[in-house]
Amino acid sequence: MSIEIRDLDRHDEAQVRMFWEVERDAVADRPYNTFLAWEAARAYIPMEMPHVVRHFAAAWDGDVMVGALVANGPLTDNTHRAYADIAVHPAHQRRGIGTALLQEAEAFARAQGRRVLGSEAYAPVGGSSASLEFATRHGFVVALENGMKVVDIAKTRDRWDALAAECAPYHRDYEIRTVWAPIPDELVAGHNLVSNMFISEAPSGDLDMEDEVWDAERLRAQEERAAKAGRRDATTFALTSDGEVAAMTELFVNETAPHRGFQSGTLVVPAHRGHRLGLAIKVANQRAVADRFPELEWIITGNADVNAQMNAINDRLGFRVVERCLEIEKAL
């Protein structure tokens, strides 16, 4: 039977559920399940997102959904880029369905005037995977290699007091403050300043990417969407005596799956490096999240292999590499 690619009806919950199940089953062999909880997907997929143009398409074999594509293009910054996430149900792989969905993604990206298509491919440590082989076959190149790292809370939480005490003498001139989303008004400008320097300050390999552009309106809209999807974000700041943001780290849990946490960006502003702020804020943030969510079992993060400072901090916290994450790109 021939395969048909059609737009997903994002407002038909039965279709959205099938779409989510295809994606879930396609990534079920990854060592740590980071796949979006159903309650979160059902909130995110139909949502309007003014800072990004999104395209959802499904591959059908008769009345069976066998493949899923989520493509998007940022509208505020990096408007030369588009992203694609492709999933084919394991029972239907190697039939050209992934290739057809990639063609659909490329057509979307070109129609939006994008010249780079980005994606992520996961693979076992020291090995390859279907997604990496598929991507290489289709002309993607690896722009940055990250290690996916996990820390087990029960096994490592007894380190936190000693690590915090070790850092304290180095950051006496800074206040360490943890907040839950939404970010308090007085910290919004500092938060955005740090978000806006992230791409240029963190190692980004060969990625053809520029800094993001966050303002208060974009942040508030993103916080509102995240809250509706059950996401609870903890941010720990290091603040100077003038209340300026010197460092920031972000970690979130979805309350529908509170056994796992997602560590995203950590950044110490260049003028404030050398005060052990990176380690201090990460310890404080992990502690805040573990206190609020006693079910928290592990936290996952991804770091560029070349990011020696961040990797050293993560080693002290007890993170261990569990998977490769290749940031891949294709010039259109």
Ligand SMILES: CC(C)(COP(=O)(O)OP(=O)(O)OC[C@H]1O[C@@H](n2cnc3c(N)ncnc32)[C@H](O)[C@@H]1OP(=O)(O)O)[C@@H](O)C(=O)NCCC(=O)NCCS
């Ligand atoms: C990656 C994925 C989307 C490929 O879907 P698919 O429908 O099986 O892909 P296709 O049949 O179009 O494969 C096209 C070519 O890619 C390569 N390829 C795909 N899967 C492969 C595998 N398991 N091992 C080696 N090469 C593979 C082959 O060259 C293949 O051509 P061939 O079958 O003629 O040898 C699918 O394996 C999947 O859903 N994986 C999990 C989700 C994921 O990682 N998505 C991210 C994609 S960047």
